[in-house]
Amino acid sequence: MSSFPAWFEHHSEDSESSQTFYGKLLHAKTDPTDMGDHKDYTATVGDDGSFGIIQSFKGLEGYRGWLPFFAVEHLASEKDRGLALGAELVAEDPGGEHYGPWCIFKDPQGLLFALYQDL
Numbered sequence: 001m002s003s004f005p006a007w008f009e010h011h012s013e014d015s016e017s018s019q020t021f022y023g024k025l026l027h028a029k030t031d032p033t034d035m036g037d038h039k040d041y042t043a044t045v046g047d048d049g050s051f052g053i054i055q056s057f058k059g060l061e062g063y064r065g066w067l068p069f070f071a072v073e074h075l076a077s078e079k080d081r082g083l084a085l086g087a088e089l090v091a092e093d094p095g096g097e098h099y100g101p102w103c104i105f106k107d108p109q110g111l112l113f114a115l116y117q118d119l
Contacts (some may be wrong), residue, residue: 001022005068005069006070007052007068007069007071007115008051008052008066009052009054009067009069010051010054010066011056011060011064011066012054012055013056013064015039015040015053015054015055019041019053022043024048026045027059028044028045029043030043030044030053031044033052035057038054038055038057040052040054040055041053042053051068054067057091058091059104060091060104061107063112065073065112067104067112067113067114068114069102069116070113070116071115072116075100075101075103075115075117078115081113085108086107087105087106087108088105088106089104089105090104090105090106090117091103091104092104095117095119098119100117100119101116102114102115102116
């Protein structure tokens with residue numbers, strides 16, 4: 001399994017405005033994604049490219065920016081390795097019907113990234 005970024009998300013306080021902007025800019029089709037407590041969208045560009053447009057949620061309040069997700073085979077062991085190397089756990093989710101478990105870290109330089117285990 002590749003560790004290269006496998007998914008990108010755009011995080012902001014106003015995902016509705018962001019999905020309108022990127023929909024028009026990139027001619028992306030945007031579909032709402034039910035995440036319960038916040039408004040998310042999946043944006044699809046052409047047949048291959050897609051990314052998330054995410055409303056701020058607990059643990060990432062006020063965060064604005066792009067967030068890369070790295071696919072890993074065993075999230076639990078990679079999470080432990082990240083912590084041992086000095087990363088700070090910011091948020092995590094056990095996964096759901098359409099997505100696997102993930103965790104978001106702040107690296108030792110203060111930048112955010114996420115690890116996820118595909119279904």
